[in-house]
Amino acid sequence: MATIRIAAPDTASAGEVIELKVLIQHPMETGYRSGPDGKRIERDIIETFEVTYDGETVFEADLQPGIAANPIFTFYTRATTSGPIVFKWTGQDGESWSETHDLTVE
Amino acid sequence: MKAGLAFLSALCLSACGDDAASTQSPPAQPQPLLSGYEFLQPQTRALQDDNFANPGFLWIDRGEALFSTAAASGEACSDCHTDTSLPLAGAAAHYPQIDAESGDLVNLEARINLCRTRYQDEAPLEYESDELLSLTAYVAYLSRGTPVSVDIEGAAADWYARGRDYFETRRGQFNLSCTQCHDDNWGKKLRGDTISQGHGTGFPAYRLEWQSLGSLHRRLRDCDAGVRAEPRMFGSDDYLAVELYLAKRAEGLEIETPGVRR
Amino acid sequence: MKTLSRQKSFARRSFLQLGAAGLVATALPLRAAADAADADAAIREIFGDKPLNEGRVSVKLPPIAENGNSVAITVAAESLMSPDDYVRRIAIISPRNPIAEVAVFKLGPRAGKAEISTRIRMAGTQRIRAVAELSDGTLWHGSASTVVTLAACLIG
Structure with a gap:
């Protein structure tokens, strides 16, 4: 279970460029650190983040261990039609987390 | 040298004065009283202030x-x-x-x-x-913005004295006490950092160093490890006592949880 | 393709760790040179071997970071973001981290605005680079540097 925070407008006018902000709880473990026992902590990262809206991918990110723990992204999309915006994170071992935000376009 | 002598005499006072009255005397609050927040770079302060992005x-x-x-x-x-x-x-x-x-x-x-x-x-x-x-x-x-105020009377008096003693006692391979940095030398540079007054009002806090939220006791363990002393256990009596002493010493500062610290 | 340069990075790290004991002084300049080449290689692997044009891309970073574990960065590219003139991808590249590639963002005309913000790890003071690929295939480059300071009490 991961805690996810999303900041997005509930309503927008057609054609308006809206800001989307997402924050997810994840260590983004690099694989280069040692734990208290002196042993290397295994790499554990989110590899992709994808946003679909109105049936299309509108934003995608391929991530490396250089992204800080508890990744945060701020990006933009143009409001076209009312519908769900789906945010989906996929980890290196295939596990995924997603969250949906409903946008109403007036 | 002068500060060192003053410190030695303070140590003697706390070590020699056994009666409850002297151990219950109010802590030497650094003046002006400044939260750890005030010692951060602007962008770290901005992260704490951002109610969305603050991890x-x-x-x-x-x-x-x-x-x-x-x-x-x-x-x-x-x-x-x-x-x-x-x-x-x-x-x-x-x-x-x-x-x-x-x-x-x-x-x-x-x-x-x-x-x-x-x-x-x-x-x-x-x-x-x-x-x-x-x-x-x-x-x-739920207490963010409420000024800290704790009771050190009655059964808490001995705990307070114990916490103060821990704070003022030199320890570890570096032979340093908490008070030497956080009472005597706050505001000065130590490598890339500015020494803070050592208040716990942001905790549990998100430390960039931890890349996670952590308790005040985790912070105290890092302080002890920093002077190469044996860290106490989470929830140990020593750290509970220090927590009470720190709260009294920070009295008047507001709770900032979730603080962001470096 | 990407894994090739990562393996190279790992190999270099192990070499440096081995050499560090006796060769600290000579290892440092060697490392700086190899890192710059690594960043160039990472850009070529992501976008192909095309010329980098200076401009159109701005990178915003704080002048000083008190901890390299989390540094706020904003990358913006100048673009109309219209159906036939938009930014396809933006990459963030570190010349000093163990892996030069930090992230690649795929945008499109629907983004409306070619700007992304995130927080990155920085293994020391460096000039972070960003490359934007436009819909016409051209590459544009910008950069900014941050001084990562050393903490007072290092644990472990």
Whole structure:
């Protein structure tokens, strides 16, 4: 279970460029650190983040261990039609987390 | 040299004066009293101030959910604590405090675990577990903006004296006491950092160093490790005592949870 | 393709760790040179071997970071973001981290605005680079540097 925070407008006018902000709880473990026992902590990262809206991918990110723990992204999309915006994170071992935000376009 | 002599005589005073009156004297509060926040780079302050991006809110969101999740016994924290009945707004600013039933000094973590064992029929949560951190951060957050004020009288007096003693005693391979940095030399540079006054009002806090939220006791363990002393256990009597001394010493500063620290 | 340069990075790290004991002084300049080449290689692997044009891309970073574990960065590219003139991808590249590639963002005309913000790890003071690929295939480059300071009390 991961805690996810999303900041997005509930309503927008057609054609308006809206800001989307997402924050997810994840260590983004690099694989280069040692734990208290002196042993290397295994790499554990989110590899992709994808946003679909109105049936299309509108934003995608391929991530490396250089992204800080508890990744945060701020990006933009143009409001076209009312519908769900789906945010989906996929980890290196295939596990995924997603969250949906409903946008109403007036 | 002068500061060193003053320190030595202070050490002698605290070591030689056994009577309760002298150990209960108020702490030497650094003046002006400045939160750890004031010693951060602007962008780290901005991260704490951002109620969306501050990663500490990830734990607070989870804590809020746990707070209203019923235990197996059917009781959720939110069943007893509402806005009107046993409200928790401002409560965290008065911890650690003496638990009336047991007579022990308890901090917020210990109080949450007491609630679990006494009223929810649940096992206590492990110190520094994600669940306990989340609940502690949420309850502390309900006091964000409330000035710290703790009771050091009665049964708390001995704890306070013990905490003060720990704070003022040199320890570790570096032979340094907390007071040497945080009372005598705050505001000065130590490598890339500016030495803070050593207040715990942002905790549980998100430390960039940890890349996670952590308790005040985790911070104290790092302080001890920093002077190459043996860190005490989470929830240990020594750290509970230090927590009370620190709270008294920070009296007047507001609770900032979730603080962001470097 | 990407894994090739990562393996190279790992190999270099192990070599440096081995050499560090006796060769600290000479290892440092060697490392700086190899890192710059690594960043160039990472850009070529992501976008192909095309010329980099200076401009159109701005990178915003704080002048000083008190901890390299989490540094706020904003990358913006000048573009109309219209159906036939938009930014396809933006990459963030670190010349000093163990892996030069930090992230690649795929945008499109629907983004409306070619700007992304995130927080990155920085293994020391460096000039972070960003490359934007436009819909016409051209590459544009910008950069900014941050001083990562050393903490007072290092644990472990």
